[in-house]
Amino acid sequence: MNTTSRTALRPQPRQAPAAANPYAGQHRRRLLRADLLTVVAWASVAAAVALWLADGGASGFATAAGAFTAAGIVAGLAGMDLVLLMLLLAARLPVIDATVGHDRALQFHRKLGKPSLYLLLAHGVLLAIGYGLAEGLNPVSEAVSLWVLVPDMWLAFVSLALFVAVVVTSLAAVRRRFPYEFWYGVHLLTYAAVLTSLPHQFSVGGLFAAGTWQRWYWLAACIATGAALLHYRVLEPLVATFRHGLRVSRVVAAGHCAVSIEMTGRHVDELAGSGGRFFIWRFLTPGQWWHPHPFSLSAEPVQMDADGGGRLRITVRNLGRGSASLARLRTGTRVAVEGPYGVFSTAARSRRHVVMVGAGIGITPIRALLERTPFAPGDATVILRGHDSSGLYLADEILDLCQRRGAALFHLTGRRPPGVDTWQPEAEARAGYRLASYAPRLADADVYVCGPAGWARNVLDDARRAGVREEQLHYERFDW
Template sequence: MNTPTQTALQPAARRAPAAGSPFKGQYRKRLFKADLLTVIAWASVAGAVALWLADGGVAGFSSVAGAFTAMGIVAGLAGMDLVLLMLLLAARLPVIDGAVGHDRALEFHRKLGKPSLYLLLAHGVLIAIGYGLAEGLDPISESVALWVKVPDMWLAFVSMALFIAVVVTSLVAVRRRFPYEFWYAVHLLTYAAVLTSLPHQFSVGGLFAEGTWQRWYWLAVCIATGTALLHYRVLEPIVATVRHQLRVSRVVAAGHGVVSIEMTGRHLDELAGSGGRFFIWRFLAPGQWWHPHPFSLSAEPLQFDADGGGRLRITVRNLGKGSASLARLKPGTRVAVEGPYGLFSTAARSRKHVVMIGAGIGITPIRALLESTPFAPGDATVILRGHSRSGLYLGDEILELCQRRGATLFHLTGRRPRGVQTWQPETEARSGYRLASYAPNLADADVYVCGPADWARNVLDDARRAGVREEQLHYERFDW
């Protein structure tokens, strides 16, 4: 279509939108939780250093050699605390996921990578200088001496090498050169890096010395982090897989290179109301069981018997070898599931108006969100973007939902203009249309965006120019 076309009309019977936002209290609670988590995170770093100082660490600054050693210890304490925070951010804790969302938690996780590595490198260098000054050796000779004299010190060097490997593979330029599975496997080395960093603390650093407060602090922090990882990354997925007993029932073509995978299982009503939140799926078939697939539901789970049996569906596009193989799944294939994760759902709402914008396969979470999130007739706008009509996946279902729920629907098809940063087709962009042209109440609405990264960035920029605040913007990323 060459012009923005409104394809779903509002029903004749409309009730006036309720005054004020029913999500105001929800938003304030989420904001308070996010602020509280931030305070706790930084307080943990300050607390680790303060406990060391309180246990006699300040005496180390009495000499030049002691000052270098003391600064090295402080850098190591802060760096290790940040590493443990990184692990917790990636542990998929419900309290973190519900406060800031999975994407934002991983963004913080990535941002802490370099600072933690720099602090750990500074720890090694400063310790080598401090010990070397005390023994009359240069830093390199001192490092060799520590490797030889201290039985556990070689593990500290191994730990540092592992941390460097993890941080380097996290760089976007490096990540894009390797498949997701390689990057994921390398990141599992973070756990090995933490474990190999602990022994030398007993033999050299005195971190767990008897009778110190820091001993109990670090024991508590390490045990809590390990327990959280074991529970939420291992035990909960196993329990969910056993409880829901998911099996592939059929695979149906939903467009060119796009299939919908329908699954049956038990107690699927527990997954209802998750909107566009995503799950991690593993299809337990030969050659596929070790591939984790982060996909959102494309429809809310449907319960069809009193015993908790039901059906759910995901819709996936052929974007690589992993997703292409899903089209060949056989009925009866068992499915392991983790989740749901993220804040691409009603839990992120702060306004009564809502605008949902999807492009390509990013339309499928929009369909699930449209089905579940509450709004009054006339308070929702849905915009679907594709190169052609066939690229508006699940378009007929979305049209039916919009007509039934009283949402306004726009289909935008066609190529983007060359040399112009826009999310719209060429005709609309050159005609001066903006996001606010489709949603007049945009500045007072929650805006959900799901699609390719560059396209979504243009949508978000357009929304910001229209006066939409950051807390109203909800973006589901498709990159890793």
């Protein structure tokens, strides 16, 4: 056991020959699922266009007006398919969450936002040009004519405006200008945008005529997406909330600007074994019930009686108005719970060795992961980073876990060197230490990182320079 705060690192003893990797099969299955999901996603876009072509869509390219109209239809089909994929990525489907993780699924969700919007904009513009050429009208006049004369078409314009609002407010530069509450409310417009886009697809023209494969495909796609959202975003959280019946039992100080919220409830053992995976909590008070808080457990649930009663704990830091209000929660407050989510857990393991690096309140998931992830004595390294000892949250508990489980522990405290982009304190950075200095078997280890985004990026870059492959790096923002 090594504990250091700016102290010299001792040479590591020669290691015994490596044993067989128990996580190789699990890792291969995750990669296979990821490939299959990718194929299914792109195949859905191809199928949408292929069904249209099979139904005689290619004949529209014979004239200039028909070519613009046909191109607009293809853009609309592809754009709407991408929108449905975006909704599925945000639906918290277990197969997606267990394969790529909640954070990466939301990254893909955001990346699809602009392409889907561009395709839908192209859909409207190209159709206005194509219909206008056929009727001898300019695109603006044709758009006005469609709005006024064609039933359900006005809903398509409303839908497009809603999609524009959602994508624009999702841009990082715009999102930072508004409070979370505003952005969250606007983002719910995605569902309104999809609903208002559906009527014109089935009522205008003969594109999805009754009895065609296209109609059945889009009906199945829309119904399946809606059912997934309803089940995983609404029904499952409601069932979990009523089943566990969680209530706040006490709120206690847990270090600088941080508190631990302890809760009691029923069947809490079912929430165990999640490692660093996170839950979404809603504290059912008048000013909090609608505000989701993504936090990992900071200790495994403890069963207190034979009837299923138990307690669990999360640890949070004052990082804004929402989290600050949690320190004032009253005993007995009811708690709604969703999850667990993400792959910041043993489910992501690909190697026998493991390195866990946490900073600030990001130490909390590291503590949970340390408690549950399997490793033999000597196969794990834990690195905690803080400006000073008060920023090493749950340090005593982690020290005890490392001593009992045989993990190497390093405390790194102090300010970063001025003008140097590093994740380490000044003394260690100037001494030339790297991540591999603390974990000599780094290149053959899974690396879990949790902390502020810029700091975490430096840790991950350090690991890559040491030869760690992307599949071994696990960094997940706990997000909505």
